[in-house]
Amino acid sequence: MNSTLTSLPLAAIPAEDEALRQNVRAFLGDALRGMPADVRSRSWLGYDLNFSRALARQGWVGLTLPTRYGGGGRSGFSRFVLSEELLFAGAPVAAHWIADRQTSQLILRFGSEAQRQFFLPLITACDIVFCIGMSEPDTGSDLASVRTRATRTDTGWVLNGRKIWTTNAHRADWMCALVRTSGTAEDRHKGLSQMLIDMKSPGISVRPLKDIVGDTHFNEVLFDNVGLPADALVGEEGSGWKQVTAELAFERSGPERILSSIVLADTWLAAARAADHGGPNVRATAGRIAARLAVLRAMSLAVAAKLDRHEQPDLEAAFVKDLGTEFEQSVPDWIRGTLHELPATVRHGELMRSLAYVTQIAPTFSLRGGTRQIMRGIIARGLGLR
Numbered sequence: 226m227n228s229t230l231t232s233l234p235l236a237a238i239p240a241e242d243e244a245l246r247q248n249v250r251a252f253l254g255d256a257l258r259g260m261p262a263d264v265r266s267r268s269w270l271g272y273d274l275n276f277s278r279a280l281a282r283q284g285w286v287g288l289t290l291p292t293r294y295g296g297g298g299r300s301g302f303s304r305f306v307l308s309e310e311l312l313f314a315g316a317p318v319a320a321h322w323i324a325d326r327q328t329s330q331l332i333l334r335f336g337s338e339a340q341r342q343f344f345l346p347l348i349t350a351c352d353i354v355f356c357i358g359m360s361e362p363d364t365g366s367d368l369a370s371v372r373t374r375a376t377r378t379d380t381g382w383v384l385n386g387r388k389i390w391t392t393n394a395h396r397a398d399w400m401c402a403l404v405r406t407s408g409t410a411e412d413r414h415k416g417l418s419q420m421l422i423d424m425k426s427p428g429i430s431v432r433p434l435k436d437i438v439g440d441t442h443f444n445e446v447l448f449d450n451v452g453l454p455a456d457a458l459v460g461e462e463g464s465g466w467k468q469v470t471a472e473l474a475f476e477r478s479g480p481e482r483i484l485s486s487i488v489l490a491d492t493w494l495a496a497a498r499a500a501d502h503g504g505p506n507v508r509a510t511a512g513r514i515a516a517r518l519a520v521l522r523a524m525s526l527a528v529a530a531k532l533d534r535h536e537q538p539d540l541e542a543a544f545v546k547d548l549g550t551e552f553e554q555s556v557p558d559w560i561r562g563t564l565h566e567l568p569a570t571v572r573h574g575e576l577m578r579s580l581a582y583v584t585q586i587a588p589t590f591s592l593r594g595g596t597r598q599i600m601r602g603i604i605a606r607g608l609g610l611r
């Protein structure tokens with residue numbers, strides 16, 4: 226790309242995929258009945274293995290994976306519809322989300338046939354939980370300087386190093402990690418590989434980290450001479466950077482990059498309607514949220530269409546993440562600016578607890594999945610500036 230006028234070709238959800246929406250909505254209506262808004266506001270940080278397994282029994286985990294591996298064989302659009310409904314409802318999807326969104330796609334594309342046959346049916350049944358080990362202390366955003374190292378042995382690999390911010394490492398059965406297998410940290414993109422690590426392996430310790438609201442979902446993970454079999458390697462040795470870049474496009478462009486505050490927005494809208502619509506600030510804020518959401522949704526859908534065609538939309542995914550997380554982070558501020566127009570009866574309970582939660586957690590929206598500065602660096606490269 227060399228012009229700032231380049232735009233994303235818009236895409237529409239085909240009717241057969243849109244038809245999935247009603248079934249998912251009906252299922253969620255039952256499954257989440259009575260769950261308060263402040264709990265649902267945790268959205269995709271909410272972890273409930275039983276819920277994820279119930280979803281898997283509906284055939285809704287691994288929806289886009291080929292049927293021969295237990296998947297649904299459906300298009301990326303159907304997954305888009307499913308993701309939107311899950312996020313709108315604030316469903317606790319963390320137990321299957323990472324494997325469903327990223328690791329399964331990685332294994333399908335770069336894994337060996339044996340890895341596909343082993344992992345993909347377990348993922349689609351939600352029988353295993355995955356975590357992702359990319360970030361390290363001092364090399365968070367700068368993934369190319371990863372220092373955790375797997376050294377070849379006669380039988381496989383031995384792993385030493387440290388990962389940080391690893392979501393659900395304490396509950397995961399497996400980790401997909403980016404590690405150095407050759408060269409030095411100065412070699413940057415060369416010599417990195419991805420490894421599938423059984424979290425029960427001796428030598429792994431997991432230390433919880435508390436976030437600002439007191440939840441413990443991410444961790445520090447230490448590897449002390451962890452022995453791995455030869456087939457822990459996924460894809461080619463030394464191709465980790467290319468593989469991770471492909472994987473991150475799935476992480477950066479989905480509806481979760483625009484809908485993290487949607488339970489709050491919906492709870493607020495329902496309260497405003499019940500309170501006789503509030504004043505001018507309420508009306509302006511409703512318009513502002515709906516207008517931005519419409520544009521962001523069209524962008525996210527356009528990237529989903531590219532991913533479905535097996536194109537490599539790293540740049541476009543960075544657009545969605547940069548703008549999407551900015552929107553998600555603005556929603557609690559905008560809503561706070563309307564509270565004086567809402568009656569006291571509304572300014573307590575679920576709405577305020579949801580607002581308090583999202584306000585505190587919102588700074589992380591632009592961090593997870595790659596920071597805003599990193600997204601802008603990717604865009605600058607696309608514009609020929611780097």
Ligand SMILES: Cc1cc2nc3c(=O)[nH]c(=O)nc-3n(C[C@H](O)[C@H](O)[C@H](O)COP(=O)(O)OP(=O)(O)OC[C@H]3O[C@@H](n4cnc5c(N)ncnc54)[C@H](O)[C@@H]3O)c2cc1C
Binds near residue numbers: 358389597598
């Ligand atoms: C809720 C949550 C869940 C997460 N889950 C996971 C997970 O499961 N697995 C995982 O691997 N990681 C995970 N992360 C880590 C996340 O991706 C990191 O926040 C990220 O890698 C940043 O690393 P860091 O904290 O070391 O910050 P740093 O990399 O130290 O960055 C600090 C600041 O400096 C800026 N900066 C750094 N380098 C540059 C540069 N070259 N140019 C311009 N600016 C720069 C950054 O943009 C940022 O603003 C999670 C994070 C959060 C918040």
